[in-house]
Amino acid sequence: MQVLDSNIPSGSLAEKWARHKAAIRVVSPANKRKLEIIVVGTGLGGASAAASLAELGYNVKAFCYQDSPRRAHSIAAQGGINAAKNYRNDNDSIYRLFYDTIKGGDYRSREANVYRLAEVSPNIIDQCVAQGVPFAREYGGLLDTRSFGGVLVSRTFYARGQTGQQLLIGAYQALNRQIDQGNVKMYTRHEMLDLVVIGGKARGIIARDLVTGEIKRFGAHAVVVATGGYGNVFFLSTNAMGSNGSAAWQCYKKGAMFANPCYVQIHPTCIPVHGDQQSKLTLMSESLRNDGRVWVPKKKEDAEKLRQGKIRPNDIPAEDRDYYLERRYPSYGNLVPRDVASRAAKERCDAGFGVNSEGKAVFLDFSDAINRLGRSVIEERYGNLFQMYEKITDVDPYKEPMQIYPAIHYCMGGTWVDYNLMTTVPGLYSIGEANFSDHGANRLGASALMQGLADGYFILPYTIGDYLAGEIMTPKTDVNAREFSEAEEKVKSTLEKLMKVKGTKPVDYYHKALGHLVWEYIGMSRNEAGLKKAIIEIQALRTEFWGNVKIPGELNNLNQELEKAGRLADFFDIAELMARDALNRNESCGGHFREESCTEDGEAKRNDEEFTYVSAWEYQGENKEPVLHKESLTFESIKLSQRSYK
Amino acid sequence: MADKILKKLNIVVWRQKDAKSKGRFETYAIENISQGSSFLEMLDILNYNLIEKGIEPIAFDHDCREGICGMCSLYVNGHPHGPDTEVTTCQLHMRKFNDGETITIEPWRSRAFPVIKDLIVNRSAFDQILQAGGFVSVNTGGVPDGNAIPISHEDAEEAMDAAACIGCGACVAACKNSSAMLFVSAKVSHLAKLPQGLVEAKSRARRMVAKMDELGFGGCTNTGACEAECPKSISISNIARMNREYLSARFSE
Numbered sequence: 001m002q003v004l005d006s007n008i009p010s011g012s013l014a015e016k017w018a019r020h021k022a023a024i025r026v027v028s029p030a031n032k033r034k035l036e037i038i039v040v041g042t043g044l045g046g047a048s049a050a051a052s053l054a055e056l057g058y059n060v061k062a063f064c065y066q067d068s069p070r071r072a073h074s075i076a077a078q079g080g081i082n083a084a085k086n087y088r089n090d091n092d093s094i095y096r097l098f099y100d101t102i103k104g105g106d107y108r109s110r111e112a113n114v115y116r117l118a119e120v121s122p123n124i125i126d127q128c129v130a131q132g133v134p135f136a137r138e139y140g141g142l143l144d145t146r147s148f149g150g151v152l153v154s155r156t157f158y159a160r161g162q163t164g165q166q167l168l169i170g171a172y173q174a175l176n177r178q179i180d181q182g183n184v185k186m187y188t189r190h191e192m193l194d195l196v197v198i199g200g201k202a203r204g205i206i207a208r209d210l211v212t213g214e215i216k217r218f219g220a221h222a223v224v225v226a227t228g229g230y231g232n233v234f235f236l237s238t239n240a241m242g243s244n245g246s247a248a249w250q251c252y253k254k255g256a257m258f259a260n261p262c263y264v265q266i267h268p269t270c271i272p273v274h275g276d277q278q279s280k281l282t283l284m285s286e287s288l289r290n291d292g293r294v295w296v297p298k299k300k301e302d303a304e305k306l307r308q309g310k311i312r313p314n315d316i317p318a319e320d321r322d323y324y325l326e327r328r329y330p331s332y333g334n335l336v337p338r339d340v341a342s343r344a345a346k347e348r349c350d351a352g353f354g355v356n357s358e359g360k361a362v363f364l365d366f367s368d369a370i371n372r373l374g375r376s377v378i379e380e381r382y383g384n385l386f387q388m389y390e391k392i393t394d395v396d397p398y399k400e401p402m403q404i405y406p407a408i409h410y411c412m413g414g415t416w417v418d419y420n421l422m423t424t425v426p427g428l429y430s431i432g433e434a435n436f437s438d439h440g441a442n443r444l445g446a447s448a449l450m451q452g453l454a455d456g457y458f459i460l461p462y463t464i465g466d467y468l469a470g471e472i473m474t475p476k477t478d479v480n481a482r483e484f485s486e487a488e489e490k491v492k493s494t495l496e497k498l499m500k501v502k503g504t505k506p507v508d509y510y511h512k513a514l515g516h517l518v519w520e521y522i523g524m525s526r527n528e529a530g531l532k533k534a535i536i537e538i539q540a541l542r543t544e545f546w547g548n549v550k551i552p553g554e555l556n557n558l559n560q561e562l563e564k565a566g567r568l569a570d571f572f573d574i575a576e577l578m579a580r581d582a583l584n585r586n587e588s589c590g591g592h593f594r595e596e597s598c599t600e601d602g603e604a605k606r607n608d609e610e611f612t613y614v615s616a617w618e619y620q621g622e623n624k625e626p627v628l629h630k631e632s633l634t635f636e637s638i639k640l641s642q643r644s645y646k
Numbered sequence: 647m648a649d650k651i652l653k654k655l656n657i658v659v660w661r662q663k664d665a666k667s668k669g670r671f672e673t674y675a676i677e678n679i680s681q682g683s684s685f686l687e688m689l690d691i692l693n694y695n696l697i698e699k700g701i702e703p704i705a706f707d708h709d710c711r712e713g714i715c716g717m718c719s720l721y722v723n724g725h726p727h728g729p730d731t732e733v734t735t736c737q738l739h740m741r742k743f744n745d746g747e748t749i750t751i752e753p754w755r756s757r758a759f760p761v762i763k764d765l766i767v768n769r770s771a772f773d774q775i776l777q778a779g780g781f782v783s784v785n786t787g788g789v790p791d792g793n794a795i796p797i798s799h800e801d802a803e804e805a806m807d808a809a810a811c812i813g814c815g816a817c818v819a820a821c822k823n824s825s826a827m828l829f830v831s832a833k834v835s836h837l838a839k840l841p842q843g844l845v846e847a848k849s850r851a852r853r854m855v856a857k858m859d860e861l862g863f864g865g866c867t868n869t870g871a872c873e874a875e876c877p878k879s880i881s882i883s884n885i886a887r888m889n890r891e892y893l894s895a896r897f898s899e
Contacts, residue, residue, distance in 0.1 A: 052786040067707060068773050070813055071715040087793060123787075130789035132782045132836065132843045134805040141796030157792075159806060165714055166809060173781035180777040188770065211762055240709040274649065277683045279690050280711040388713060391730070391737045392684075457786045506697040508690070552702045557664060558763045560705055561697065 004257070004616055004631045007418040008112040013098075013637050017116045020419070021462055025469035032057035035468050036476065038205055038220040040192045040247050042069030042175065044168055044449055045432025046226030048456030051174035054183035056461060058468075061218055062175065062184050063207060065191045065242055065563075070172045073228060073240040074452060077164025078285035078385065080146065080156035081128075081449040083121040088145060092153040094118045099638065101447060104150040104337050105412070105440020106590035106606060107640050108260070110614075110633060112419060113437045120458040121450055125157055127457055131170040135159050146381075148445035149286055150337035150645070156446045161285055161385040167449055171456070190216075191563065192247045193494075194487045195223065195254045195428065202428035203477045206487045208495075210563065213556035215491055217484045219477025222427045222464060225251055226456070229411030229433040231264065233571045233578070234523075235515025237408040238270060238283040244567035245574050248415050248434050256423035257616040257629065259436035260413035261574065262582035265443055265591045266524050267409035268341035271392055271402075272361040281407040282392060284364070285385055286445040289334045291369035291378065292402070294341070295321045296353040296362050306355045313355070313363055313401050324348055332645040339442045339591045339604075340645060342406035346524050347602065349405070356403050365401035406524065410448060412439040412591065413581070416616040416631075420463035421455060424616075427467060431455035436614070441590025498565045499555055503548030507564045510545045514568070514575060517541065522578050527595040531583040535576055542572040577617055577626065584628060587611045599642075608640050649682030652740060656748040657692060659704055662761050665768075669761065671750075681741040685728060686711060686718065688740055705764040713737040713877065716812030719819070720765055721752040726816035726875045734814060734877045754815050756824035758862045769815050771861040772829060779853035780833040782842050795841055805839035808832045810878045817872035817880075823864030828872035830858050831888035832880045838891055848895035855892055 009020040027035065035058050039050040042064040050062040064072060084097040097118040102109060125143070129135065135157050136144040145154045159166040178184040187207065193215075194206040204219040230245030231237040252258045269284045297303045298320050305311045324344055326333045336344075345362050348354070355361050370378055375398060379386070386397050393403070415423050415430035417437055423430050432452040439447065478484075521534035545568070553559040588597040588604035589611070597605045614631040655676050662669030676692050683691075686708050693703035709717040718735040722728035728738040743749060751765065759767040797805075809832070817828035834851050837843025843850075866885060873882045 048786075055785045066709060066715070066717060067769055068716075068813065070773075071709055071717050073710060073715070075715050076710045076712050085792070122792075125792040126789050127784075127786060129792040129795065130782065130784045130842055132805075132840050134802050134809050134836070134840065135792075136806075137797050137799045137802040139799045141798050142793045159809075162714065162806075162810065165812075166806075169809065173776070174784075174786070176773070176777040177781045177783060180779075186773075188773075238712075240715065241711060242709050274682045275680050277680050277687050277691060279684070279687045282712050387732065388737065391713075391733050391739065394739075394741060461786065504698075506694050508694055550697055552697055552700065558705055558766065561703060 003629045004416070005418065006110065006631060007420060008110070009419065013111060013115045016112050017119055024463065024466035027465050027469050027472065029057050031472040033059070035059065035471065036061065036220040037222050037224060037464070038218055039063070039224045039226060040205065041072065041226035041228060041434070043072035043074035043226060043228060043432060044171055044452030045434070045456045046072070046224070047168065047171035047175045048453050049224055049226060049431060049460050050184055051171060051178050052457050052461045053464070054178035060178070060184045061187065061220065063187045063190045063192060065189065065210060067188055069175055069186060069188065070169065072168060073243050074168045074449070075165045076240065077449055078161045078283065079148065079287035080158035080163045080446040081124065081167060082148070082155050082444070082446045083125045083157060083450065084118050084155060085122050085125060087143060088154045090153045092155050096153065097121060097155065100151045101438070101444055102440070102638055103643060104444035105442055106643055107440065107608070107612070107635065108589050108633065109438055109440030111635055111637065116459065117438050117451060117454050120454045123458055124450060124453045128167055128170050131173060133159060133166045133170040146287060147290055147335060149289060149335045149341065150332070150444045156287070158287065161287070161382055164449060167453065171453070192250070193491045193566070194250045196483050196487045197254050197425060198477070198481055198483045201426045204479065204484065206491050211558050213554070213559065215488055217479040217488060219479045221468060221471045221474060221477070222429065224429045224431060224460065225415065225434050226431045227434050229414065230571070230574050231408045231411055233514065233575050234408040234518050235511050236273065236278060236281050238267060238281050241280060244570070246567050246570045248430070249570040249574060251415060251423065251425065251428060251430070253619050255425045255619070256428055256430070257416040257618050258414070258577060259416035259614050259616045260581065261578045261617070262522070262585060262592050263412035263441045263590060264408055265338055265410040265412060266342040266406045268338055268345055268406050269364060269404045270407035271389065272356055272405040273358065282388065283409060284389060284402060284404060286338065288364060288382060288385065291381070292334065292364040292366050293323055293368060294325050294334055294362055294364055295323045296348045296355060298322045300352050303353045303355060307357055307359055322353070329645045336645045337442060337444060342524060343593060345406055361403040361405045363401035364404045366397060367401070370398065410443055412436065412441060412443055416614070420466060421460055422463070422467065429460060429464060431460055441592055495555060495562065495566065498549065498562065498569070499551055501546065501549050501551070503550045505548055506550055507561055507568055510541065510549060511564070511568050511571070513541055514538070514571060518575050518578070522575065522582055525593050525595055526582050528583065531579045534579040538572060538576045538579065545569070545572065580626070581615055581617065584615060585611055606642065649680045652679045652681060652743065652745045653677060654746055655679060655743065658748060658750045659765070660752045661704070661764055664763055665760055679740055681739070683740045684711070684736060685722065685738040685740065686736050705766050707766050708736055711736040714812060716814035719754050719767060719814055721754060721819055723750055726754070726819040727877050732877060732879055734812070754819040756818050758824060758826070759815060759818065771863070772813050772815065774861060775826065775830055775854050775857045776833060778857035779850040782837060783846060797840060801839050805836050808836040808839065808880065808884055811880050812878055814877065816875050816877060818863065820871040820875035821864065822869065822871070823867060825866045826858050826863040827866040827885050827888070828876065828880055828882060830854050831884035834888040834891055835884040838887065847891055848898060851888060851891040852895045
């Protein structure tokens with residue numbers, strides 16, 4: 001039996017989306033007014049979807065845990081957004097963007113979805129410009145672009161180092177307009193804690209009002225989850241402190257399969273960890289690799305002196321510096337994809353060439369660029385990033401190279417969706433980072449913004465109509481239905497159970513412990529023994545957590561420790577599934593590096609014969625092993641080859 | 647190089663159970679804080695210690711911890727976002743403090759931003775102002791090509807300067823009148839500087855100013871405190887621009 005039907009339309013790649021749009025059903029304006037849609041999360045995906053759906057005439061309820069929809073973590077994306085505009089005349093095209101994304105994802109994504117993403121990418125730029133997003137401009141008044149890792153053209157549009165912020169504000173403004181017109185009801189400081197399924201279809205959610213602690217029921221004809229990734233499973237990550245996987249995880253427990261959980265992205269250019277008091281890691285945009293050169297000392301004794309603070313990086317002459325990315329990958333140099341750059345940094349540091357006191361940092365050096373272009377050009381391009389770096393580290397990157405080290409940044413894995421972005425639960429959709437569909441095993445830089453906005457502005461508003469056309473006779477969801485009561489009871493009992501533990505250790509204690517485990521065994525480098533060990537240790541830690549966590553405060557009041565505890569409870573489960581998935585996938589691909597599967601010179605080696613599929617995990621119940629379903633990936637227009645950036 | 651350690655600090659902090667309860671200052675001691683830690687990491691550690699002692703931790707808003715989401719909102723030693731310049735509280739680092747120092751932490755104080763709990767305030771008034779007109783009225787789809795509207799490099803840069811506002815509310819907290827003029831003018835300027843936003847510039851200024859007044863923010867007396875405390879260096883020249891937009895809107899009524 002074929003469990004997973006990806007619903008990919010027939011026809012050639014270039015025709016699929018147009019043919020599909022022509023074939024799917026459309027809801028009349030009069031009927032749209034009768035239909036309700038819940039959108040959870042207000043990042044690029046959620047805000048653009050909520051606004052676009054409301055513009056079409058649907059009644060939208062939007063939710064975010066922050067105090068304002070503008071604070072969603074898309075706001076922190078720095079570098080840019082890709083689009084196949086070919087404004088540079090450098091032979092970019094929809095096909096080239098598609099090809100780069102498939103190759104960058106190490107041939108583990110769905111061709112049809114990726115092609116569609118590339119196809120709608122130019123519309124995104126137009127839309128954002130019309131909203132008033134202040135993209136960088138050339139002196140002639142036209143849009144400027146820059147290059148990103150893993151590509152040979154310049155197709156990344158940007159607004160200084162704050163592209164995510166500006167795109168999110170664009171979507172937020174569109175959302176505000178719909179709130180003002182009464183088409184969107186916005187619920188801030190509300191967190192989705194369960195999905196309600198009635199008659200096999202998604203019909204609503206249970207959410208906690210984070211200010212009063214009240215548990216509330218919300219009904220709809222369809223539910224859209226746009227809640228981002230689960231990177232905070234690592235404790236230290238570049239995600240926001242509140243970013244979590246709980247909404248997606250509740251969907252998983254209600255029947256939405258979870259795909260490729262082991263595909264997480266370790267970003268090569270983050271500010272390194274200092275000491276043990278740190279709460280979060282800060283990214284330095286990939287765009288910096290346009291002008292920065294990555295190096296470590298050639299001589300171990302120089303690295304040793306750097307670690308002891310006996311010399312400064314500028315004391316090391318050019319001939320004693322190892323620009324290892326340029327050395328290993330001459331054709332892409334400093335602009336190799338993220339997974340490749342991260343592993344190369346780890347390799348140098350593991351070999352003893354790390355440059356900070358912990359030995360876990362490499363240099364990102366701008367001195368050549370400053371000499372070539374002048375300080376003012378660098379300031380205009382990256383000023384806010386340089387300022388941020390100096391505020392955090394107390395080192396002036398105009399004068400001395402930055403120190404960087406890889407850190408967890410993005411989750412390619414997520415809720416399984418078909419071509420319509422619908423999950424395995426009818427009426428439940430997943431968009432943006434929350435789904436799995438477009439980035440395969442590794443995401444290229446500046447593609448997350450593109451995907452979030454493609455899903456929210458241009459894909460979901462069409463595809464959801466096809467489902468809702470079948471729901472026009474369905475009355476408003478009755479929130480007094482038995483399924484709502486059951487879901488609410490379950491949510492309440494989980495929260496009460498957490499409060500009742502009254503143990504001895506704060507939530508952060510367990511979160512840090514989980515983070516260490518995940519970084520050690522399910523991080524940049526994985527092997528069978530480690531993954532098996534991880535599963536056992538995660539289970540043990542989870543048991544300890546449920547028996548000994550200490551949560552002060554009250555259930556019916558604002559309680560940040562309780563919020564954290566609920567999210568961590570799900571992170572344990574997510575971490576375990578990540579380990580299972582990584583264990584099953586005995587090949588190296590993209591961000592997933594299995595030590596058992598590499599070439600002689602240490603590069604990742606895929607195993608296409610056995611693993612050209614999407615792993616979709618189906619929940620079987622508490623303490624039961626999930627079942628693995630495989631969606632095989634077929635490549636019609638691209639020939640699979642081992643990725644090479646040499 | 648290892649960061650220096652602050653052996654002891656006294657933290658005086660505003661505690662308030664909920665919006666209805668009366669608040670008070672409490673003093674806590676904290677030891678061995680690395681100067682490389684951020685201010686919020688110091689609070690994390692303090693909270694960790696409080697939880698271990700069975701005391702409810704201090705509630706404070708924070709999220710991205712990269713200085714961009716605008717969620718953190720602490721009034722530290724009499725300054726919104728603390729003693730450093732051009733930073734949010736999450737980017738404030740402990741190297742700005744001395745060993746043995748007493749640090750006072752309060753929530754934003756403004757009638758338009760009521761306290762929810764401890765250091766958390768309700769800033770939904772900002773959202774409401776933007777909902778009143780802080781947008782360009784375009785729907786998804788059917789828009790011209792991105793390069794069909796040339797915008798000079800300088801205009802784009804100026805619009806970006808204003809659009810950099812993160813909506814944290816430091817300007818209101820810094821102002822003796824609790825005026826929201828810097829915040830509102832940043833949005834008015836961002837959109838008025840671009841041809842896309844120019845069409846609605848007048849009605850936008852009118853509606854947003856009316857909403858701002860309705861929500862209980864005070865008037866602007868040009869003290870410049872907002873600009874001095876703004877973590878994103880939003881310039882008060884935006885206020886002058888908004889006043890022009892607003893006046894011309896009133897005259898054209």
